[in-house]
Amino acid sequence: MPPSAAGMIDPAAAFHVYANACTTRPGAPVQSEGVVPMQFGVFSVSDITRDPVSGVTPSEAERISDIVQIALKAEEVGLDVFAIGEHHNPPFFSSSPTTLLAHIAALTKRLIVTTSTTLITTNDPVRIAEEYAMLQHLSKGRMDLMLGRGNTAPVYPWFGQDIRQGLPLALEHYNLLHRLWREDVVDWEGRFRTPLQGFTSTPRPLDDVPPFVWHGSIRTPEIAEQAAYYGDGFFANHIFWPKEHTQRMVGFYRERFEHYGHGTAKQAIVGLGGQAYIAKTSQDARREFRPYFDEAPVYGHGPSLEEFTQMTPLAVGSPQEVIDKTLGFREYVGDYQRQLFLVDHAGLPLPRVLDQLELLGGEVVPVLRRELEARRDPEVPDAPTHASLVKAKYGDAEPRQPRPNANRGDNVTGGSPYQDSVAAAASPFGEELD
Template sequence: MKFLLITLITHTEDPVTGVRLSTADRFREVVATAELAEELGFDGYGVGERHERPFISSAPPVVLSHIAARTSRIRLFTAVTTLSLLDPVRAFEDYATLDNLSGGRLELIIGKGNGSAQRDLFEVTTETQWARNAEGYELFRRLWREDRVTWSGRFRPALVDAEVWPRPLQQPIRVWHGSATSRESVELAAKWGDPLFSANVSNPIEPYAELIRHYRERWAFHGHDPARALVGAGTAGCYVARTSQQALRVYQPIFASKLALQSRLGLRPVFTTLEDFVERSSALIGSPAQIIDKVLRYHAEFGHQVIHLQADRDGLTERQHRDMLTLFQSEIAPVLRREIPAPPWPAES
């Protein structure tokens, strides 16, 4: 199994202390966490893309380029690149540049994105966002593979024998399709023979397991080898401690703050107690043995080979955060790497 840390770069008050970092300090924290992830042996670090409050992740190529300059080994992920909002030619230019600067360490997770504010900024409607995502990806993948492209579509000017520079380092890049509940993303991934990354965050396991089963069915329908299907899955939160009692004690105020935030936003929580959150969500909270058992139970349903943890401290102190990630890598990751073999990263092939 491979392990990623992913951040959407939320810019809010700390759920425990109430302190809010400056924008510059928040970005510095993101980069420092990426450096820590490489130091501890995580396989990848991902930066989301959002264009509305409370996120400041509107420019992932810029953030990932800075991280690329501060690291040397870790794979760099987008999570997700919102192709429904972007000109695929401009996105290609940004990410081909990043691929070269990083030494070919880039991996893309694409998706349509969500949120009405984002759609309003880019004049994208709910009726066209899926079509924009599919069309944008089809052009993007051609640009990555072909030196000259002739193309026409609905949402941007046609290209005639077009050259787009710079050419990327990786040929081709691996593109994952991120999906929370949508079969549209699953179908696009299966059609092109691309890996799927299930959000697996907001609900119990059932809807995500059903979506992954559908992906594997469509993968086979499109004629791909079932043994080559690659699946990743997210987690709703993580805190590992030596004992379950310690983990619950530390995470309780963090969970209480999350509930309070949902209440202020007028949202109805899916999990109303910490005990229910730990039991029925994908959150990994407990002792190393408990977390290993939970990941293996999810793997029995998903067959996933890659998992992401939240990169942010999210109410933990810097010491608690480092200690937690260190414990995860020393006592959990080795067991799961042994129990769940994963295909190599491109650099390892």
């Protein structure tokens, strides 16, 4: 089990409470206080790609403005989640996800903003802890984040890292991030980052409840193991791989989640990527999407649209076809908590993307919610939200609201910098960590 530190909940116990608190009652309204059994949304990689039909490449300014419209539309049509990727090279714009997501959160009321993914390798985990805690406060908890490694080798040295160490880097960084959000004062030493002595990541998480973390991975068992160990969510990108890969990874994560005592395998928190292009008829969908598919980054100029549709979760067709394909996912991963669709890449112009969102939110997702809820095992927990995590940690008690002591110039001497940490104040070495 993870180390149990002062002020930190025991994940196994907390999960138990959480699972009980959030299990959907049969016949319950689909949405109350943002709690849904399953969240649906869109995720973007933030590519700025030439529209192969018009020949126009949007400017960075246009695409950034468009992505905000896409996020607002996602909320308007009833979707639950908007996710943005992180990249540090052209042709992508999203180098600073928390800035974008804070802006979107300020313009929305219900939407959960998240990432796809936040780079746990090239970012300093201290900065992730600070920036995402800030986003959590500003969004009033309507956020979480997904961690990924990033597979573009040249990016790593720009941030002083080496892709050959990508996996140990990701694992070590997350171990630190996990502590920074759960311990007021952290002493830490590792291989990849300068040591920390008496460090406090500010602001402390909203209600002293860390943001929910999804670990994204395609085929790395160590990442699934880490997600399972901490009782975090596991998100399978899903869109470039045949279903067998996703099935195996999710199966392993579920098994290990149970092994670490966070609940049964079917209570593990799973998210999936997907990709759809919807039109009134399958002929229209294929005709409209084909030029974008054929020149799409990553898979363009490779498999045919038909092959890719057959071999991956990509669904191109009528609303009913997209519904049918998506309903099939749970048959190999079990009941899950989050389904994200990629709808805005490969140069699709804004009006086209907004139309897609209308169809997704208006015709596809309502049916998916109904059908998937009807099939859902009653012991499977709802998708995690800030409210459900607060409830799991505190029950009906008031959440902790950390109030700092007066500035004493450094954070190394003395005890906890927060007023409510009485015990730690007596210790000259700060809080005991283990």
